[in-house]
Amino acid sequence: MIEINNVSKWYGPVQVLNDCSVSISKGDVVVVCGPSGSGKSTLIKTVNGLEPVQKGTITVDGVVVNDPQTNLPKLRSRVGMVFQHFELFPHLSVTENLTLAQVKVLGRSADEAKTRGLKMLDRVGLMAHKDKFPGQLSGGQQQRVAIARALSMDPVVMLFDEPTSALDPEMVGEVLDVMVGLAREGMTMMVVTHEMGFARKVANRVIFIDVGGRILEDCTKDEFFGNPEARQARTKDFLNKIL
Numbered sequence: 001m002i003e004i005n006n007v008s009k010w011y012g013p014v015q016v017l018n019d020c021s022v023s024i025s026k027g028d029v030v031v032v033c034g035p036s037g038s039g040k041s042t043l044i045k046t047v048n049g050l051e052p053v054q055k056g057t058i059t060v061d062g063v064v065v066n067d068p069q070t071n072l073p074k075l076r077s078r079v080g081m082v083f084q085h086f087e088l089f090p091h092l093s094v095t096e097n098l099t100l101a102q103v104k105v106l107g108r109s110a111d112e113a114k115t116r117g118l119k120m121l122d123r124v125g126l127m128a129h130k131d132k133f134p135g136q137l138s139g140g141q142q143q144r145v146a147i148a149r150a151l152s153m154d155p156v157v158m159l160f161d162e163p164t165s166a167l168d169p170e171m172v173g174e175v176l177d178v179m180v181g182l183a184r185e186g187m188t189m190m191v192v193t194h195e196m197g198f199a200r201k202v203a204n205r206v207i208f209i210d211v212g213g214r215i216l217e218d219c220t221k222d223e224f225f226g227n228p229e230a231r232q233a234r235t236k237d238f239l240n241k242i243l
């Protein structure tokens with residue numbers, strides 16, 4: 001579903017991704033972790049073409065993302081993305097947030113978009129808030145609306161970039177619960193997070209990126225957590241700091 005092949009990227013003279021290769025199959029839940037500044041956000045953004053790369057190729061569901069011929073808006077409509085900051089439109093109601101891109105990008109009718117959006121809102125447990133504005137919701141609720149909005153577009157994969165790291169601790173669980181549910185239903189997910197509880201519950205693979213944008217580990221969850229002695233020194237060091 002996602003193929004990242006030998007991707008390198010520089011910002012000016014600074015290399016931020018160094019020959020990264022990742023292969024994600026349908027239904028995989030891949031957790032990406034690593035120190036701050038190691039290139040996690042950059043890597044995940046290459047998947048929907050938000051960050052161009054100088055070397056390598058990225059393919060999503062058979063579409064080559066970094067081919068100039070590729071219709072990026074169309075591709076992005078199939079790749080759900082949830083960021084650290086919820087990025088809902090503050091001046092639109094929850095329902096309007098859920099329907100806007102469905103109408104503008106997918107060409108759905110207002111009725112169809114509303115039906116789909118509210119179904120997804122119900123799924124994240126927020127139907128009662130459909131007419132509110134983002135500012136009237138807690139951070140955890142806003143992030144769940146952001147997930148519902150992404151799901152309303154019927155994505156083939158979902159990308160998450162530290163979706164809980166800006167939340168107050170008591171709201172982390174409600175967002176992770178929604179993500180666990182998605183994973184268990186078979187959604188293909190690439191998730192940048194330091195929530196190792198989430199990784200233990202639903203990841204099939206864990207990737208560790210080190211500073212300089214090098215993938216140091218790409219292994220099954222069982223290998224990653226079950227065999228700490230086999231991990232690279234840098235990974236052990238990182239895990240000791242966050243666990």
Ligand code: ADP
Pocket residue numbers: 011016034035036037038039040041042043
């Ligand atoms: P992470 O998400 O792992 O914290 P990022 O992907 O955000 O890391 O950043 C990787 C490196 O690229 C960092 O050194 C960061 O400072 C640098 N970087 C990120 N965005 C830009 C940019 N737009 N211009 C220049 N450097 C950037």
Ligand code: MG
Pocket residue numbers: 040041042161162
């Ligand atoms: Mg980041």
